[in-house]
Amino acid sequence: MRTPRPTLRLRLTLFNAVLLVGSLAVFVLLAWLLVTDALRPADQLVPGTTVVLADGRELDAAAWQDGVVEQASRELLVKALVALLAISVVGVVGAYAVVGRALRPLQQVTSTARRLGEQTLDQRIGYSGTGDEVAELAATFDDMLDRLSASFEAQKRFVANASHELRTPLAVMRTEIDVTMADDTADLAEYKRMATVVRDASERANGLFDALLVLASSEAQSGRRLVRKVPRDLAEGVCAALSAVQAETRRLKLDVRTALDPAVVVGDPSLLDRLAGNLIENAVRYNHLHGRLWVRTGSHGSHVVYLLVGNTGFEVDQADVPGLFEPFRRGGRERTGARGSGLGLSIVRAVADAHGGTVSAVAQPGGGLEVTLMLPAADTPLPVAASPVRRN
Incomplete structure (x- = not known):
């Protein structure tokens, strides 16, 4: 006792x-x-x-x-x-x-903390005394409640959006199956059409699951020690990502220009490659026919490296740019058909945070977006990656 x-x-x-x-x-x-x-x-x-x-x-x-x-x-x-x-x-x-x-504000802090719950996060101490240490503590507690409330609201929106995104392909699959099975005159061609729709919907759901897992893994490592920490050149991830979207860039006849200088960081290679892949996939997905795509990597001094990915496309309001990094937020209109899961830039921000970096975006005059990633440089540089300049 x-x-x-x-x-x-x-x-x-x-x-x-x-x-x-x-x-x-x-x-x-x-x-x-x-x-x-x-x-x-x-x-x-x-x-x-x-x-x-x-x-x-x-x-x-x-x-x-x-x-x-x-x-x-x-x-x-x-x-x-x-x-x-x-x-x-x-x-x-x-x-x-x-x-x-x-000590009265401390009692208010205690009583407020005891009353706090998911449904009472709007309560605040609201101490209006002199600007002493107790007032600073009360103000800090109120600020913490503001952050907790915002975090809970963001989590609720995330769960609601994730549920909606997952419900859509599942509903499509169920509808197609029910309609086709209820049609007694359905032939082999109709069943093949249904199978194609179900396959596309399942691929969309699988892609969303993969994106959610990457986002959760990145956010879990944010502010903590990374599970894997090895040197990785961002230019190598860019080359792999450009190869993966080569067919789509040719279909849209994009003018792709690269200037890939060494940009060596220490971190999780799979997350860093996914970061570069998401930026380039977005730049292609939200581009238009005969558009442009430019990618640059390099270093600012000896302590910071950067990855810059820009693209043309439909106009994006600069005021809407910060919201693009929130989960399930998609800017502008549909560019190339499938709009993706809406988690691409969210994953980019989470990976950047996990590696101690920052990411920012600027809307381009005439349409498009330019995203700049800044990460701490590695102490030991790796061999220079290939940096071709291609024109399609």
């Missing part, structure tokens, strides 16, 4: 009382020493000197001095102890009240 401990208010009050009583005791001691030292004028007289009191008595000066010092010391001690007791009582009571008032 845990032994009860005094409250913070009581401990602060007792600490204040000890300081107050100790200071007063030292003051009384100094006053007593000063008085006893000052009341010795007879020490300067000739031995045997006598003094005549007002009542006519004649006393030895030394004896008279000892009596005066003793009486003054007694009165000083009695009055000082009474004053010490009175001041101590007033000081302790006052300290208890002041400390209680100062």
Whole structure:
């Protein structure tokens, strides 16, 4: 069983009382020493000197001095102890009240934290006192609640959007199967058409599952040590991603230009390759016929490397650009048919965060987007990757 401990208010009050009583005791001691030292004028007289009191008595000066010092010391001690007791009582009571008032926001923090739940994240302390440490703590707690509330809302939207995205291909598959099975006149061609639709819908669902797994893995490693940390040149991932979309770039007759200088980082190779792949896939998916695609990698000094991917396309409002990095947000209109899962840039941001980097995007005049990724450079560079310049 845990032994009860005094409250913070009581401990602060007792600490204040000890300081107050100790200071007063030292003051009384100094006053007593000063008085006893000052009341010795007879020490300067000739031995045997006598003094005549007002009542006519004649006393030895030394004896008279000892009596005066003793009486003054007694009165000083009695009055000082009474004053010490009175001041101590007033000081302790006052300290208890002041400390209680100062700690009131902490009680509000505690009561608010006890009431908090998923449905009560809108509650705040709202402390409006002076700008002291307690006010700073209350404000920090309110800021934390704001972040928690925003995180919960984002999670709710993510779950709702993910459910909707998964429900769509499943509904398509079920509808196609039910309609075809209910048609008694359906022939082999109709069943082949149904199988094609079901396959496309299952591929869409499988792609969404894969994207969700990558996003979850990236966000889980954000702010922590990466599971894998090996040198990787971003230029190599760009070359692999460009090869994967080569058929689509040829179909759209895109003008692809690359300038791939070494951009070596330390991290998870699969996540870094997925990052480059998502950027290039988006640049192709949201492009148009006879459009342009440009990719550059390199370094800024010896500590930062970059990956820049830009594309032409339909116009994107710069005010809408930050929202493109949120899950299931798609900018502009459909470019090349399938619009993807809406997780591409979300994965890019999560991977960048996991590797201690940043990602930003700028809407291009006339349409399109240019995304710039900045990552910490590796200490040991790798061999230069091939950096072709292609024109389709």
